[in-house]
Amino acid sequence: MRWLKAQISRNPPPLWAVVVADVLVFAVVLNVFALFHHVLPRSEKSYGVKSQRISTALLTDDNTASEGNAVPGDRAKAVEETDAPLPDVTPEPDPVGVFAQRFADKFTEGEVIATAESYQSKNVNVQFSKHTEPELVYYVADIYIRKIECLRTAFAKDKFGRGRWERVSSMSERMNGVIAINGDYYGGRSDGIVIRNGEYYRNEKNPIRDICIINWDGTMETYGPEAWDPQRAVNRGAYQGWNFGPMLLDEEGNAKTEFNSEVGGRNPRTAIGYYEPGHYCFVVVDGRSKQSKGIGLVGLSEIMHNLGCKLAYNFDGGQSSEMVIGNEIVSNPYKGGRKNSDAVLIIDE
Amino acid sequence: MLRKLTPHAVIIISAMYFVFFFIDRVNASMAFINNPITKGLLFALCVLAIYNAVALIRDNRKRARYLERRKLARHEKKAGE
Structure with missing residues (x-):
């Protein structure tokens, strides 16, 4: 030396x-x-809290589940309107998160009817469509589910943690997915709310990104990070939670022009839309190619508004964006797509 | 030895930060800047920058004192002659 x-x-x-x-x-x-x-890959410890299917917000005074799929606001309204005489026989309400009565005509008696554009069974109804505009190609899956458990999320390699990657098609195959899209790429970051299938895995909200929650009762909520309240989310019965965004529609369901996001420009995009409990849509936009240059957030917001969604939320885009039906990639991901850290799926169980 | 290596470490970490800033602008969702590793690097950069700055200030003062002493010695030598 x-x-x-x-x-x-x-x-x-x-x-x-x-x-x-x-x-x-x-x-x-x-x-x-x-x-x-x-x-x-780095393992992360789950936050460990599991939300209840019958959340405190949905309990009535005598601790029974509230009627049907009503949200607390609807319940309050129903209580106010009890002056009217009640019918003698009231239909047995669905348990929380079961939408069988609401969309009875959408499901079959038990048989599975699968075509290139649709999938119909006793649990799930998916209508798939491809939309082509000048320099823009996007795919829409209109989804009805019989129960909230049909809407699932999957971790890459079936394990929560950073640095674990798997193709959406592989996750869909493992989970027996009817249709799947990429999620919020939580594994690429050390912060962000991660709630999956009723379990709270990570509770470090990102100070910039919007949050999307789907509750056990099927309702979807989108809000800014400043409104995040973990206790409220537990009480409300959060079933799925993502922290990527931004939210694409305002409170009235109108398209937005300004977003709480640094993600901009024309790119491949993935989004989830909400109509009512049990009725959702997945949207994937191709990009960075001659056929489809991708779309900005304003354009995506307009698409979600035109589809009639009440709420919509943007997931990870770019090379991550892809839609899978069964095990087959139906969109045209940039450079063939890439491995993701998570996926959002519809399963027929 | 440490004094010789730290300026290079500052150059390398600063160059890494140039890369982080660039790719963060392209894909902010990957949190290239806001993650524990880069926070640790930023801390290291601060420590190294302060160390280098203190060492440089000390060297400058030493050199100034040396030059002053040399000047004085020359003066005294001239006065003696």
Whole structure:
């Protein structure tokens, strides 16, 4: 070491060699960073809280489930209107998160009718359509589910944590998905709300990004990070929760022009839309190709509004964006798509 | 040895931050800047920058004192002659 020090002091290397050495070290360190930031899987501990199917917000005074799929506001209205005489026989209400009565005509008696554009069974009704406009191609899946458990989310490699990646088609195959889209790429970040299938995995809200919650009763909520209240979410019965965004429609269901997001420009996009409990839509927009240049958030917001959604939320886009029916990719992902950290699926169980 | 390596470390970490800023503008959702590793790097950069700055200030003062002493010695030598 002393000898090396003396050699360097006596005979310092030329400047170009110093610059080359610095650039080489820079390249090595940057790759090590990428390895730890993006490649090596890291297990994360779940926050551990599980929401209840019959949340406190949906309980009546005598601790029984509220009627049908009513949200608390509807329930309050129903209580106010009890002056009117009640019919002698009232239909047995569906338990929370079961939409069988609401969409009875959408489901079959038990048989499965599957075509290239639709899938109909006793639990699920999916109508798939491809829309082509000048330099824009997008796919819409109109979805009715019999019960909320048909709307699922999956982690890559079936494990919660960062740096785990799997193709949406592979997750769909593993979960027996009818249709699947990519999720919010939670595994690429260390923060963000992660609620999946009723379990709270991560409770570190991102200070910038909007939040989307689907409750056990099938209702969907979108709001800014400032409105996030974990206790309220638990009480309300959050079933799925994402922290990517932005939300695409305002409170009245109108298209927006300004968004709480740094994600901009024309790109491939993935979004989920909400009509009413049990009725949703998945939208995937192709991009970065000659046939479809992708879409900005304003355009996506207009698409969701034109589809008649009351609420809509943007998921991860770019190369992540893809829609899978069964195990087959039906959209045209940029460069063939990539592995994702999570997926949103409809399953027929 | 440390004194010789720290300026290079500052250059390398600063160059990494240039890359982070650029890719963060392209894809902010990947949190290239707002993550524990880059926060640690930023801390290291601050420590190294302060170390280098203090060392440079000390060297400058040392050199100024040395030059002053040399000037004084020359003066005294001239006066003696």
